Each structure stands twice: as structure tokens, then as C-alpha cells.
Amino acid sequence: xxxxxxHYLALSCVLFSIGAAGFLFRxxxxxxxxxxxxxxxxxxxxxxxxxxxxxxxxxxxxxxxxAIPHHGHLFTFFVIAVAAAEAAVGLAIVLAFYRLRKTxxxxxxxxxxx
Amino acid sequence: MPPASIQQLAAFSFFAALAVVSALATVMMRxxxxxxxxxxxxxxSLAGLYVSLSAHFLTAVQxxxxxxAVVVLFVFVIMLLGPASEAPSDTAGRLPRGIGAAAMIAAxxxxxxVVIDLRPERVANPPGFGTxxxxxxxxxxxxxxxxxxxxxxxxxxxVGAFAVARSHHGKVSMSTGEPSDGSSR
Numbered sequence: 001x002x003x004x005x006x007h008y009l010a011l012s013c014v015l016f017s018i019g020a021a022g023f024l025f026r027x028x029x030x031x032x033x034x035x036x037x038x039x040x041x042x043x044x045x046x047x048x049x050x051x052x053x054x055x056x057x058x059x060x061x062x063x064x065x066x067a068i069p070h071h072g073h074l075f076t077f078f079v080i081a082v083a084a085a086e087a088a089v090g091l092a093i094v095l096a097f098y099r100l101r102k103t104x105x106x107x108x109x110x111x112x113x114x
Numbered sequence: 115m116p117p118a119s120i121q122q123l124a125a126f127s128f129f130a131a132l133a134v135v136s137a138l139a140t141v142m143m144r145x146x147x148x149x150x151x152x153x154x155x156x157x158x159s160l161a162g163l164y165v166s167l168s169a170h171f172l173t174a175v176q177x178x179x180x181x182x183a184v185v186v187l188f189v190f191v192i193m194l195l196g197p198a199s200e201a202p203s204d205t206a207g208r209l210p211r212g213i214g215a216a217a218m219i220a221a222x223x224x225x226x227x228v229v230i231d232l233r234p235e236r237v238a239n240p241p242g243f244g245t246x247x248x249x250x251x252x253x254x255x256x257x258x259x260x261x262x263x264x265x266x267x268x269x270x271x272x273v274g275a276f277a278v279a280r281s282h283h284g285k286v287s288m289s290t291g292e293p294s295d296g297s298s299r
Contacts, residue, residue: 002119003126004233008167010226011130015137017222021215022141028201030146030192034153037184038137041160044172052167053234070249074257076172077249080179081264085271087184091191092279098195099281105201 008049016042029097029104033090040083047072047079125166132159146192146199154185171249 019038026032051072094104101108136159139152157180164173192199242248253261 001123003122003166004236006230006232007126007130008163009232010230011133011163013222013226013229014134017218017225018134018137018141020222021218024218025211025215026141027211028146028199030188030195030199031141031149034140034149034188037153037180038140038156041157041180044176045160045163048164048167048169048172052169053236070244070252073169073172073244073249074252074260076169077175077253078260078264080172080175081268084179084183085267087187088271088275089278091187092275094191095194095279098198102198103201104195104199 005049005053009046012042012045012049015045027106029094029106029109032106033087033094036090037083037087040079044076044079047076122166125162129159129162129166133163144200144203147189150185150188150192153188154181157181157185167244169244171244171246174246 016039019035019042022038023032023035026035049072051070054069054072097109098104100111133156136152136155140149140156141152143149143152157176161173161176161181164170164176
């Protein structure tokens with residue numbers, strides 16, 4: 001059995017659905033943030049796997065082949081940068097929220113309710 | 115079967131199983147420190163999968179940013195909150211949440227069964243694919259402007275995190291309506 005692109009994509013589907021299910025089911029703000037990280041990591045795996053199986057770029061006459069561009073790698077790089085920023089801001093919000101409400105339950109975040 | 119594909123199969127199976135198990139641990143454990151350890155193992159196993167896809171630069175980035183920064187930040191916050199980081203369990207609204215989670219799992223498994231049959235031709239590994247040099251040439255070439263904007267984003271995130279997380283002295287507490295002295299951190 002040879003590992004194909006489909007195996008990597010199926011794995012990242014399963015990982016994304018685990019993260020989404022955790023985000024929906026858990027009520028702890030910290031675990032919700034961790035579930036978001038799980039989903040982002042699943043998408044990163046999709047990008048990198050698809051980049052690996054990208055067909056070679058051939059010129060018009062079909063002879064010369066250029067190197068595979070790293071577009072998926074670049075996307076993943078920026079997703080990781082955004083995820084780091086999101087984790088920093090999200091955990092700062094968790095600290096401020098805990099200071100207001102003395103809990104980390106997501107139900108307690110109803111300060112904007114009219 | 116050539117030995118290379120056996121190695122590939124073994125590496126993929128090991129890291130994929132580890133990634134699924136640690137992802138389940140990340141969302142299902144009760145103690146938040148155990149969730150953080152699950153996230154740690156998950157990130158490590160994904161780094162192993164990146165190696166099997168010959169994405170060497172991103173393996174390093176994954177290890178430095180996720181293991182070195184994000185997971186450590188989570189552990190810092192869990193330590194800072196102490197026992198309060200474990201929210202008390204209550205069963206109210208468990209059924210709709212459970213239905214949502216089960217629907218997500220079902221959708222993921224269905225989609226996985228659809229995409230698992232994708233079998234495009236795997237081209238030979240071009241020289242220098244995924245290395246720091248070749249990714250860096252594209253990062254500082256066509257992707258130069260987004261790269262610089264990422265630094266602006268990270269700076270804004272640091273300033274925003276400081277502004278949100280620092281304690282506000284003399285503000286009115288929203289939970290009790292009484293002025294807080296700012297001593298409760």
C-alpha cells in the first residue's frame with residue numbers, strides 16, 4: 001500500500017472534524033482556543049500535502065520542467081503567523097474575561113446581552 | 115514493495131495515529147494541563163508528517179512557533195489561572211452541543227471517505243523542494259509584501275494583547291457592579 005494524497009486529505013478531514021466537534025462541545029474557553037488550533041493545523045496539513053502532489057510545471061512546448069512552486073508552504077507559513085497572533089490575543093482575552101467573571105466558562109460571556 | 119514505500123507507510127501510520135489520538139485527548143481531557151499536553155503531542159506528530167511531505171522549513175517553523183510559543187503560552191495561562199482553569203461541569207444544554215459535535219464528526223468521516231480515493235501521480239522529489247533556501251527565495255520574492263504585513267500583524271497582536279490583558283485599576287466590576295480595587299488579578 002502506497003501513501004497517496006488522499007490519505008493525507010482524509011487524515012486532515014478527521015483532525016478538522018475533531019477540532020470542530022471539540023469547539024462545539026466544550027465550554028472551557030481554553031479548550032475552545034485549543035480546538036481552533038487543531039482546526040488550523042488540519043488545514044495546514046492539507047496545504048502542504050496538496051503542494052507535494054502538485055504537477056510539475058511544463059512549458060508550452062512540453063519539454064522543460066520548472067521547479068514546483070511552494071505556494072502551499074507559503075500559505076501555511078502565513079497561517080502559522082496568524083495562528084500565533086490569534087493565540088496571543090485570545091489568551092489575553094481569556095485573562096481579562098477571567099478577571100471580570102472569575103470563571104472560564106463560555107456561557108458566562110454574556111456581558112453584551114441587552 | 116520497495117523499502118522506501120514501507121518506510122513511508124510506517125511513518126505515515128505512526129504519525130497519523132498519534133495525531134488522531136492526541137487530537138482526541140486535546141478535546142476530551144478534563145484537566146486543562148492534559149489538554150495542553152495533548153496539543154503538544156499533536157503539534158509534534160504534525161511536524162513528523164511535514165517531514166514525510168519533505169517540508170523541512172515548515173517542520174522547523176512548526177516546532178519553533180507551536181511547540182516553542184503557542185503551547186507554552188497555553189501552559190502559562192493555565193498555570194496563571196490555577197484550579198479555576200478547569201470549568202465546573204454542568205449538563206445543561208448537553209444534548210444540542212452533543213448533536214452538533216456528532217454532526218461535525220459524521221461530516222468529517224464522510225468527507226474523509228470521499229477524498230481518500232484521490233490518487234494523483236506523485237512526481238519525483240525535485241532537488242531543494244521544501245528546504246529553507248527554496249522556500250526563502252519565494253518568501254522574499256513573490257511573497258515579500260504579505261511577509262512584511264505579517265510582521266505588522268504580529269506587532270499589532272502584541273500591542274493588543276498587552277492592552278487587553280493588563281489590569282485596569284479603578285474600573286467597575288461587571289459581575290458585581292461594585293468598584294474593584296484592582297488588587298484581584
